[in-house]
Amino acid sequence: MSTAPVRTVVADDQDLIRAGIAAVLEAADGIEVVGEAADGRAAAALARERAADVVLMDVQMPGLDGIAGIEAVVRARPETRVLMLTMFDLDEYVFGALRAGASGFLLKTTPPDELAAAIRAVHRGDLLFSPAVTRRLVETYVRRPPAGAVPEALSVLTPRETDVLRSMARGLSNAEIGRELYLGEATVKTHVTRILGKLGLRDRVQAVVLAYESGLV
Incomplete structure (x- = not known):
């Protein structure tokens, strides 16, 4: 098809x-x-x-x-x-x-x-x-953190979901996250979907931005 x-x-x-x-x-x-x-x-x-x-x-x-x-x-x-x-x-x-x-x-x-x-x-x-570009983005941003960052915004996530978000913020794909956290790729995808839903985010990139803003990275 x-x-x-x-x-x-x-x-x-x-x-x-x-x-x-x-x-x-x-x-x-x-x-x-x-x-x-x-x-x-x-x-x-x-x-x-x-x-x-x-x-x-x-x-x-x-x-x-x-x-x-x-x-x-x-x-x-x-x-x-x-x-x-x-x-x-x-x-x-x-x-x-x-x-x-x-x-x-x-x-x-x-x-x-x-x-x-x-x-x-x-x-x-x-x-x-890419992870290399993500790392440079994080390094530059961390030197100029925003006023009023809200780490508590991530409190709705489970510890495992927080781990997945941290890996996402480093620019890892679902497969790479799975290998790092010893999870199946389908399980990682489920975690990503739940993270976006709980945080009211549009996509993975918005999740990464929130991870920067919250100081998770």
């Missing part, structure tokens, strides 16, 4: 880059580019009109930038996942973009096959950034 392609919108203010990314994705298996946008506002409109599964969003754009664009996409079509593109592996916008509702981020130097795989992964609801 065939699987429907991942309907994708590409948002970048540079025409040549946007067209190049769209061409790469059109050539990839399982992805359909359903629209191109030059800013976040247009990306949100296309996500709604074209029922996009994923928006590939540049961070720095004129008009409505990537972070505001993420928020606009989430409002326009909550089920659409946003994958942000950046020139730098840890620029000042990354954490804000994740808090706004992005499902991960990629460098613009990402090889074409990895870009396509990342879009498919985000569509599945997977955590996207």
Whole structure:
């Protein structure tokens, strides 16, 4: 049985880059580019009109930038996942973009096959950034902790769920968490679902952000 392609919108203010990314994705298996946008506002409109599964969003754009664009996409079509593109592996916008509702981020130097795989992964609801990038994000954020962090927010979790969340915050996949905690992958998936439900979170990335904010990492 065939699987429907991942309907994708590409948002970048540079025409040549946007067209190049769209061409790469059109050539990839399982992805359909359903629209191109030059800013976040247009990306949100296309996500709604074209029922996009994923928006590939540049961070720095004129008009409505990537972070505001993420928020606009989430409002326009909550089920659409946003994958942000950046020139730098840890620029000042990354954490804000994740808090706004992005499902991960990629460098613009990402090889074409990895870009396509990342879009498919985000569509599945997977955590996207690598453990190395996650570690750098944590290290930078911990030096500038937010005011009024609320560790008690995690008190609804069981000890095992807390262990799973801590591993998620380190950027581990379900399989890696299972090996580390001696759990089956299906059991890890169940724990992740319960964590998101108990904490009222949209996806794994929001869980990771909360783990940073609470000081769990």
